[in-house]
Amino acid sequence: MSSAPGIYAGTANVIAALMLLLEFGMLRQALVRDQVRLYAAQSAMISILAIVIAADRDLPELYALAALSGALKVVAVPLVLRRLLGAPASEETPGVAGSYTLNPASAVLACIVLAAFGFFCFGSLGIHSGQAPALALSLAGAMVFVAFALMIVRRDVASQAIGFFSLENAISLASLVLAAELPLLLETAFLFDLLLAVVVFGMLIRAHHSRAESLSTADLSRLRG
């Protein structure tokens, strides 16, 4: 019988596993508004994890980070994304639904292989910080690869943007479990990076939509000045 990790490590691992499952959910989801919802849920998980770590290791600044991250990633970014994708947000923008290059079941199977690679890579690095749950770190590694795959298998700007933002979630997860005592200033700088990414992707989405009347990148097959 293999020994179980403690309650704190178990909770962190479960939250990380849920985040990975949400990443797979984004991969399978055909409609972009559902992807945005899943992204918000994934970001909420990060905030919850920050609170769990803050409570366990007595790091009060992580509460502030959880609140800041929640306000930004659970509320602001999804709101901006919905605005960008056109009003009313309930109507689907052309070029997004079903922009798969692989069918969903094959994409999931391919990503299972990628996730295994992520697990293997992060596992073989042998990083063990004091109380960091090693499994949560491996799950973050798997998430990074699945987020990349999401950007590759979907041919629309919106899904690619969400893939990029969830990649940032994966990195936040890794930094939280590995270096929870990172100064708040640095963590905030990461969040600021995300804001920049939102602005850049927002401009790209707008520019592409105004030119091509679609969010699909399938037609972008030639380089032009």
Added chain:
Amino acid sequence: MSAAVPIPVIQLLQVLTVALGAPGLMGVIAKIEARLQGRRGTRVLQPYYDLAKLCRKEALAPSGASWFFLAAPFVAVAAYLTIPLLIPVLTTYGLPLGYMGDILGGGFLLSLASFVVATAALETGSPYAQLGSSRAKTFSAITEPVVLFVVFTVALLTGTDLPYALAATVRSSAGQVIRPAHLLASAALFMVILHETGRIPVETHTGTNEFGMIEEARSFEHSGPYFALLKWGSMLKQFILFTILADVFLAPWGLASTQRLGAVLLAIVALLAKAVAIGVAVAVIDDSFAKLRLFKITEYVSAAFLLAVLGVFTLYLGGG
């Protein structure tokens, strides 16, 4: 202080609880489903009356069908009634016959029952029955890997694949309960159970629409007591799967740890309550989700497969 119950009697009680509780569970789920759909629904005891009525009816067999057609329902029910001997139904400790098979043994018995029913359906020459068995076998082939990965997870967690060992592991500490591998394997098994009991993603277990029928279509040509056995068999299968989910994976609490009569009776009540709780969840899920097109089943199974595989990864590659 209550009297001690002899071990063989407890072993028999395991089988009797499943055998007699299964139609009642079906009745409770049907009642809840009816209420969710705004209907009054039938009595909870209706499945018992249905089985009794069918047992009194005349049995007919299609011309050309061999002895196998008539033997299949008996073999199926016998296989289903053997499984409660192998799994923890009422006790935390292994009963003497509990170690004659592991989880894979139970899986083989479930497959054997399904195989004989499907073969008997093929014997009839009826297109619907054949369609049902063809679909059942095709889809069971794609859910098989999920079940295997769940078994692998159990093996990695406990170092054995005995159901009693996993239940004991889960009970051993809170850390084992919230372990991602355990939760992922349990979720994958739950998804397989939803599929195997004909709830989602494509089947309507109570419907008469041929396009949505898989398991139900196989018994089209059976009648009288033979049909009653097949119906009872599918109820037994549901109860057994719920018992495995509750007593091995999700909530192996409330089982008798001694031979005392009070503890055994309490275990029977606890098992029925757990089965009803799972039944309520299943009924709510069944009524909340739209049925998918038949060939979308691969997407559903791939989701279950994802959970089971991630469960193995977290243990084997992640070290959790």
